[in-house]
Amino acid sequence: MSLATAHAQVDDHSHDDHGHHHKETFVTKYIFSQDHKMISKQYLITGLIMGVIGIAMSLLFRMQLAWPGESNAIFGALLGKWAPDGVMDADVYLALVTIHGTLMVFFVLTQGLSGTFSNLLIPLQIGARDMASGFMNMVSYWMFFVSSVIMIISLFVEAGPAAAGWTVYPPLSALPMAQPGSGMGMTLWLVSMAIFIASSLLGSLNYITTVINLRTKGMSMTRLPLTIWAFFVTAIIGVVSFPVLLSAALLLIMDRSFGTSFFLSDIFIQGEVLHYQGGSPVLYEHLFWFLGHPEVYIVILPAMGIVSEVMAVNARKPIFGYRAMIASILAIAFLSTIVWGHHMFVSGMNPFLGSVFTFTTLLIAIPSAVKAFNWITTLWKGNLQMNPGMLFSIGMVSTFITGGLTGIILGDSTLDINVHDTYFVVAHFHLVMGISALYGMFAGIYHWFPKMFHGRMMNKNLGYVHFWITAIGSYGIFFPMHFVGMAGVPRRYYENTAFPMFDELTDVQVLMTVFAIITACAQLFFAFNFIRSIFYGKKGGQNPWKATTLEWTTPEEHIHGNWPGAIPEVHRWAYDYSKVDENNEYIIPGQDYIQQHTPLFDGEEELQH
Numbered sequence: 301m302s303l304a305t306a307h308a309q310v311d312d313h314s315h316d317d318h319g320h321h322h323k324e325t326f327v328t329k330y331i332f333s334q335d336h337k338m339i340s341k342q343y344l345i346t347g348l349i350m351g352v353i354g355i356a357m358s359l360l361f362r363m364q365l366a367w368p369g370e371s372n373a374i375f376g377a378l379l380g381k382w383a384p385d386g387v388m389d390a391d392v393y394l395a396l397v398t399i400h401g402t403l404m405v406f407f408v409l410t411q412g413l414s415g416t417f418s419n420l421l422i423p424l425q426i427g428a429r430d431m432a433s434g435f436m437n438m439v440s441y442w443m444f445f446v447s448s449v450i451m452i453i454s455l456f457v458e459a460g461p462a463a464a465g466w467t468v469y470p471p472l473s474a475l476p477m478a479q480p481g482s483g484m485g486m487t488l489w490l491v492s493m494a495i496f497i498a499s500s501l502l503g504s505l506n507y508i509t510t511v512i513n514l515r516t517k518g519m520s521m522t523r524l525p526l527t528i529w530a531f532f533v534t535a536i537i538g539v540v541s542f543p544v545l546l547s548a549a550l551l552l553i554m555d556r557s558f559g560t561s562f563f564l565s566d567i568f569i570q571g572e573v574l575h576y577q578g579g580s581p582v583l584y585e586h587l588f589w590f591l592g593h594p595e596v597y598i599v600i601l602p603a604m605g606i607v608s609e610v611m612a613v614n615a616r617k618p619i620f621g622y623r624a625m626i627a628s629i630l631a632i633a634f635l636s637t638i639v640w641g642h643h644m645f646v647s648g649m650n651p652f653l654g655s656v657f658t659f660t661t662l663l664i665a666i667p668s669a670v671k672a673f674n675w676i677t678t679l680w681k682g683n684l685q686m687n688p689g690m691l692f693s694i695g696m697v698s699t700f701i702t703g704g705l706t707g708i709i710l711g712d713s714t715l716d717i718n719v720h721d722t723y724f725v726v727a728h729f730h731l732v733m734g735i736s737a738l739y740g741m742f743a744g745i746y747h748w749f750p751k752m753f754h755g756r757m758m759n760k761n762l763g764y765v766h767f768w769i770t771a772i773g774s775y776g777i778f779f780p781m782h783f784v785g786m787a788g789v790p791r792r793y794y795e796n797t798a799f800p801m802f803d804e805l806t807d808v809q810v811l812m813t814v815f816a817i818i819t820a821c822a823q824l825f826f827a828f829n830f831i832r833s834i835f836y837g838k839k840g841g842q843n844p845w846k847a848t849t850l851e852w853t854t855p856e857e858h859i860h861g862n863w864p865g866a867i868p869e870v871h872r873w874a875y876d877y878s879k880v881d882e883n884n885e886y887i888i889p890g891q892d893y894i895q896q897h898t899p900l901f902d903g904e905e906e907l908q909h
Contacts, residue, residue, distance in 0.1 A: 324860075332442075334434030335860045339441050340419035341752055344745070346448060347412020348830075353452070354403035355820050357396045359813075364388045366806070366813035368795035382460065393794040394463040395481045399455065401466025402489070406496060407451070409599040409737045411444050411503075417602055417744050418507050418531040420752065424851035425525050427516025427868060429861045432509040436502050443499035447492045454488035462489035465792060467588055470563035470581040474555040477569065487556065490549050497546045504535035504542075516850070518870035522626075523896070525849050525874040526619060529626050530605025533633045534598050540637065541594040548587035555579070582647055589640035596733050597636040600700075601629065603740020604671060607693040610743045611675060613847045614690040615682030616892055618875040618907065621674040628667035628674075635664040645713045646720045654713040661711035665704070672701055683878070683892075685845075688763025689746035695771050696739035703732025706782065721792075724785025727778045735774045742766075742826070748851075749833065750844050755856035756837030757844060762829040766822055773819030777812050784808055848895050849874050868897035872906050879907070 333339060360379070363372060375383035382392035419437065423430050431437045454461045463481020464472035472478050473486055511532045515524075524532075551562040555576075563584040564576035612619040619625065641649060641657035649657075675697050684690065706728040709715045719725065749758050785791075789802055796802040843852040850870070854862050876894040879887050886892055887901060900906060 332438060334430070334438050335858070336419045336423050336431050336434070336437060337752070337858050339437050340416050342441050343411060343415035343419060343444070344752075346445060347408050347416060348827075350403045350407040350448060351412065352823075352827075354400050354408060355823065357400040357403075359816060359820055360388070361393055361396045361400070362809075362813040362816045364393060364794065365796075366810040368797055388794075390794045391463060391480050392460060394465070394792060395461045395485070397792055398462050398464060398466055398468070398481070398489075399451070402451065402462075402493075404734060405466060405595065405599065406493070407444075407448055409734070409741070410595070411496070411500065413737060413741045413744075414531065414534055414598065414602045415441070415444065415503060416741075417527070417606060417748070418503070418535070420748060421525075421527055421851060422507055422510050422531055423514070424751070424854060424862060425528050425849050425874075426511060426514060426519055427850050427870065428510060428514035429863075429867070431506050432514060433506055436506050440499050440502040440506065443495050443502065447496035447499060450488055450492040450495065454485045454492065457484045457488065459483040459485060461485040467592070468552070469588075470552065470555070470584050471567055474552055474563050474581075475567065475569070475574075476556055487553075490553050490556075494546060494549050494553075497542050497549070500538055500542055504538040507531055507535040508539070516867045516870055522623070523870055523873045525605075526608040526622070526625055526629075527602075527605040529629055530601045530608075533629050534601045537594045537598055537601075537633050537636065541591040541598075544587055545591035548584055548591075551587075552584070582644070585644050585647060586640070589643045590637075592643065593640040594636045596729070597632055599733055599737045600740075601632065603696060603737045603743075604629070606740045606744040606747075607675065607696050608678075609849070610689045610693045610747045611678050612875050612877060613747070613845050614685040614687065614693075615678055616685070616877050617678055617682045618877055618879075619674070620677040621670070622873070622875065624670055625674055628670040631667035632664060635660060635667070639664060639711075642711050642713070642716065645716045649713075651713070658711060658713050662708065665708065665711075668700075668704055672697060672704075687746070687760060688758070688767055689743045691764070691767045691771075692739045692743035692746065695767065696736050696743065698771075699731045699739060699774070700736045703728055703730075703736065707732060719785055721790055722785035723781045723789050723791055726791050727781035727785060730781075731774075731778050735778070742770075745830070747845065749830075749837075750840045750856075751851055751854075753834050753837070754858065755839045755841065755844075756833055757840040758833045758837060759829050762825050766825045766829065769822035769825075770819055773815045773822060776815030777819065780808050780812055784812075843895075846891075846893050848876055848893050850896055853895065853897060870896045871899045872896055876907070 329335075330338065333342070360375070363374070369387060371386035372383075372388075373386055375388050376386040379388065379392060382389045419431070422428070459480040460483075461481060462468060462473070462485045463479060464486065468486070468489065472482055476483050476486070511524075511528060551560070554560040555562055555564055559575075561576040561579040563581050564574075564579045567574040567576050608619055608625060639657060639661045641653065642661045645654055645657075679694070706724070709719070710725060710728055746758055746763055750756060784805055787802070787805060789796060789805060796805075839856075842854075842856055845852075850868060853868055855864065872894065874896055876896075878892045879894060881887055881904075887894060887904060
């Protein structure tokens with residue numbers, strides 16, 4: 301039997317399976333769904349809700365920094381006993397910082413971004429009926445949901461939520477008696493993260509298996525859209541590095557509950573010598589950052605893939621340097637696993653080892669620069685369609701470059717020691733990872749909203765308002781923060797009034813807080829636009845952006861199985877935009893794009909990308 305015949309039989313069999321589906325109930329369609337499109341929406345809605353909570357927390361502690369020690373009715377209303385007379389308690393400040401970081405890094409930017417778009421796009425863009433395992437996909441989401449609920453429950457325990465920074469370094473995280481936020485709240489944090497990691501691993505294994513095994517006929521690896529490459533490599537990084545964080549969490553639970561000393565040694569509390577000996581908190585730092593730095597790229601790589609796709613579509617040009625873009629994704633993935641030590645330059649690291657980590661850290665700037673230059677070249681002389689998705693993509697390139705430049709300073713051990721644990725670090729990673737990934741997420745939502753919600757489009761004018769206020773506000777928050785950091789203001793401090801030399805910087809804190817409030821309010825435009833467009837957005841047709849990839853060949857109305865008939869066969873790469881013949885005329889007259897399933901015309905050659 302030939303491969304083509306076998307493939308056709310698989311297609312037919314798959315079509316039969318999906319043609320005779322049992323009638324779905326509300327529960328099987330919307331709650332315990334095994335359809336990747338519905339699961340992507342579940343990830344998105346959950347991630348957005350967690351994002352709202354995370355942003356609200358950031359506004360609370362920014363207000364504390366801007367007006368330290370002042371009574372505030374908002375504190376009293378939201379924090380209750382943690383804000384007596386409307387003045388924020390010092391213990392809850394670090395808890396807010398901790399949970400904000402945890403929610404934004406893991407629950408919004410990891411699963412909210414990767415979970416949403418990997419689920420939505422992998423089967424649609426590679427030509428598959430669904431994920432390799434729909435059941436595993438459903439279990440992955442529900443484990444994510446359970447971990448989200450446990451994390452939120454931790455906000456309401458008597459002694460307060462976890463309060464050791466989002467990195468939860470020992471001994472604050474390992475000794476239940478260390479402070480109020482080291483009690484039940486920390487235990488729930490660890491349980492939530494253990495379930496979250498299991499969810500992430502199940503999802504990642506599913507994504508990898510689907511990309512390797514379920515590509516449609518003709519969909520070679522070099523015809524995959526860059527989105528799929530980004531999701532595929534991100535899943536591989538997750539499988540390699542997340543188990544290390546799981547081991548750190550389990551050892552931490554053992555130190556907390558079973559008297560072990562993996563991360564504890566020679567601890568004194570109020571003059572009393574505790575029985576712990578032989579462990580090292582620096583061991584925990586190694587385990588955490590072995591995930592922690594690849595986590596930066598687990599967050600940013602999906603955004604990079606989304607931006608590459610949105611830019612090519614809206615520049616009406618092929619992506620510049622397709623193979624170089626793939627190579628840079630692979631190089632970033634590899635290098636991200638050998639640079640974790642730059643987070644630990646001030647931990648007493650051997651200077652020679654510090655120089656090794658400096659070298660590998662600065663090396664990662666090369667593939668990052670390749671991506672930035674290729675995006676800029678893709679835009680160059682393109683027929684740019686400035687819709688909200690395109691604006692957020694360009695904004696992502698801007699924040700990635702500006703945030704990345706400060707990474708060169710922090711990657712050098714000699715320079716890093718001067719600004720480590722100051723607001724300079726906060727400014728750097730919020731721009732290069734946080735804001736950049738959020739821009740990628742917004743670009744993806746605006747671009748693929750019609751594919752998620754039955755062909756409906758988001759309002760373009762509201763999208764413009766959302767982008768410009770967010771873009772100006774984000775720089776208004778984090779650009780001044782670099783200078784506050786260079787002045788030496790330490791991060792995670794409840795207030796800086798004990799240091800007279802920082803008094804003159806209070807006005808800068810107020811400025812950043814005002815920008816933070818304005819930027820948060822801009823997200824209300826997005827929320828209104830998003831919810832309203834689900835029900836009342838105008839229909840954009842099957843392929844509203846005139847794109848080339850396979851997801852735009854599926855019907856507007858969702859069916860479990862994606863295509864009603866046979867799966868399309870792929871004949872060309874994913875970026876045939878503005879392709880012309882020898883007479884400088886479009887290959888298809890009057891049409892500046894050719895979809896991937898369109899066979900090559902007589903005399904036409906596939907681009908050597």
